[in-house]
Amino acid sequence: MAAALDTGRRPRAGRDRSCQTLSENEHAAIALLEAAGYARRWEDWIFDIELEREPDPPTLPSGYSIRAFAPGRDDRDVHRVIEDAFGEWPDARAETFEDWAAETLGRPGFAPEHIGTVVHAEEIVAAAVLLDDEDRLWVLQLAVARDHRGRGLARGLLVHAFGIAWRAGHRRCGLATDSRTGARGLYEHVGMRVTRTPWEYGKLL
Numbered sequence: 001m002a003a004a005l006d007t008g009r010r011p012r013a014g015r016d017r018s019c020q021t022l023s024e025n026e027h028a029a030i031a032l033l034e035a036a037g038y039a040r041r042w043e044d045w046i047f048d049i050e051l052e053r054e055p056d057p058p059t060l061p062s063g064y065s066i067r068a069f070a071p072g073r074d075d076r077d078v079h080r081v082i083e084d085a086f087g088e089w090p091d092a093r094a095e096t097f098e099d100w101a102a103e104t105l106g107r108p109g110f111a112p113e114h115i116g117t118v119v120h121a122e123e124i125v126a127a128a129v130l131l132d133d134e135d136r137l138w139v140l141q142l143a144v145a146r147d148h149r150g151r152g153l154a155r156g157l158l159v160h161a162f163g164i165a166w167r168a169g170h171r172r173c174g175l176a177t178d179s180r181t182g183a184r185g186l187y188e189h190v191g192m193r194v195t196r197t198p199w200e201y202g203k204l205l
Contacts, residue, residue, distance in 0.1 A: 017091075019202045038203045043179045046196040047187045048136075051173065054166040058156035060118065064125075064148075066160055069115035075101060077124040078115060085143035089180050104129055104140075116160045118144075118153045128157040130164065136172035137165035154183070158190050 021044065058066065069078070079097045086092055104110065109132060118126035125148040129141040139161050144153045165173045175192070177183060178200065 017202045017204055019200060021198045021200050024197045024199055036203070040199050044176065044198040044200060045178060045184065045187075045194050046174065046176050046198075047192040048172060048174045048195045049162070049190070049192040051162055051166055051171045055159050055162045057163070058159040060153065060156045061151050064118055064120050064151070064153065064156075066156065067117050067119045067124075069112045069117055071105065071112055074115075074117060074124060075105065078117060078127045078129075081124055081127050081145055082129070082141050082143040084145065086141075088146075107131075113164055116157050116164075118148075118157060120148060126153040126157060128161055130161055132168060132170075135170070136174050137161060137168065137170050139173065139175035142175070154186055155190055158187070158192075162190075 018038075020038065024043075060066065076097055079100050082100070083095060087094065104115075111132075114130040114132065116128040116130070117124045126144040127141070128139055128143075131138040131140050139158065142154055142157060162173050165171075173192075174195075175187070177187070184194075
């Protein structure tokens, strides 16, 4: 632990906080961190759903539709929606388009159907980034533009993702999020359940 703190304090590290993620059941490790001055910052949630059948197509409000992602046309618009939404979180770190594109579009096995978009008046206003894993489909990022929230767009993209998972032969779909998003109710509403609850601890350097 001391080595990690020393590394984070180095000028080139660019960090002002040391963070550790622990399971809620790791009582001894939690006690050790708290004794060293760490404090719990938020809860992480790992959600999962077991698909029993192919879901019905999602329904969206009038004027909205799910459109196939077009590489080269939609890249920056999808990144913009995600970056704007995730940038609202406390302590958010900006991710450049180049880094996002390398991690997402350049990922081995990436296919255009691994990004779902919702459009309104020809503008992308919501997006979901998916990862086809060995035994399930993961929703890596889900974002809705601020002016278009509260209209069921995120729910529609989740149902869309479940359909992609089913057609790819998966019977499970998962995602990871945390208590900063305020979205737990959304995931539970579509049938997802928390399977693990790690806690994020941090200490100022």
